[in-house]
Amino acid sequence: MKLATYRIAKFFLCLLPLCLQNPILAATADKKIEIVATVSPITNIVQNIGGKHIEVTGIVPDGTDSHTFEPIPSDVKILQAADMIIVNGLDLELPTLNLAKKVKRPETAILQLGNLTLKEADWQYDFSFPREHGHPNPHLWLNIELVMRYAEIIRDNLIMLDAANKVSYQKNTATYLTKLKKLDQAIFRCVETIPETNRKLVTYHDSFAYFAPRYGMTVIAAIQPSDFSEPGPQEVISIIKQIRETGVPAIFGSEVFPSKVMKQIAREANAQFIDQLADDELPAAPNNSFIGMMASNMITMTEALGGNPTCIANIDASNIAF
Structure with a gap:
């Protein structure tokens, strides 16, 4: 028995120099899980859950219109x-999703977070995403309650893929969910400081369909039509009339969706124009995170609508160590 043990030990000792000479063999045990995500908020959420055990590549560059994004040839590899x-799913990344289905390895799973989070009966349709076109509003991640479900789905699937690091994924998710719960509560507090008559949103892009009902706000209008073009004259007149009738004090645009007509609409409707709301573009460091994006949104939105932006002051927007 001792001789057999000695021979086995000698065999593995002989293999050690080979492993050291071959970095592929030596690094196999430490190889990170390769995850591909799409828009920046999803990519950041995945990175916070996976931490140091995964390598995440976001296909959609930060600040790019995710609805019109087309993958490039280098994305195939x-x-x-x-x-x-x-x-995210809900038809947001159809070109990327279709390409992924064609070129991925057979064993590689595709998670469509939105489809796993909401039943079809709960999908929202609106001005930018009319029901007759068949594509629901995909912006679930602006509702923090739904993001918590995203985090749990990501955790469970990372554990299935990489059970050896189960404890780390569970710990990261628990930490992240605590941060999300604090953010969720802070958003409610922010909205409560806004005068009730001002809890109305006019945005360029229809991004807040799942946000508004969660936090007690109403989406009055979106400027961008469903074909992602500029609105026509009649649509502009109708929006100006809505803003005047409802007394909305500010309308919100985004650098990702530049619009020549929003300043005109704001001027004609006697409202302030704010072009700093983001739905899929993360802010610069030190708050370069999904939570940082939402905190920045709430400061901007709350202040413009007459509320107290200090409601978000104690939010921790830092990422979990990668």
């Missing part, structure tokens, strides 16, 4: 190398 592909 990225998708082929993925151990898991995580998208």
Whole structure:
């Protein structure tokens, strides 16, 4: 028995120099899970859950219109190398999703977070996403309650893929959920400081369909039509009339969706124009995170609508160590 043990030990000792000479063999045990995500908020949420055990590549560049984004040839190799592909779903990333299905490895799972979070009966349709076009509003991540479900889905699927690091994924998720709960509560506090008559949103893009009902606000109008063009004259006149009738004090645009007509609409409707709301563009460091994006949104929105932006002051927007 001792001789057999000695021979086995000697065999593995002989292999050690080979492993050291071959970095591929030596690094196998430490290889990170390769995850491909899409828009920046999803990519950041995945990174916070996976932490140091995963390598995340976001296909959609920060600040790019995710609705019109088309993957480039170099994305094929990225998708082929993925151990898991995580998208928002609800038809947001159809070109990327269709390409992924064609080129991914057979064993690579594709998670469509929105489809796993909401039943079809709960999908929202609106001005930018009319029901007759068949594509629901996909912006679930602006509702923090739904993001908590995203985090749990990501955690559970990372554990299935990489059970060896289960405890780390569970710990990261618990930490992240605590941060999200504090953010969720802070958003409610922010809205409560806004005069009730001002709790109305006019935005360029229809991003807040799931946000507004969660936090007690009403979406009055969106400027951008469903074909992502500029609105026509009759649509502009109708929006100006709505803003005047409802007394909305401010309307919100975004650098990602530049619009030539929003300043005109604000001027004609006697409202302030704010072009700093973001739905898929993360802020610069030190708050370069999904939570940082939402905190920045609430400061901007609350102040413009007559509320007290200090409601968000104690939010921790830092990322979990990667």
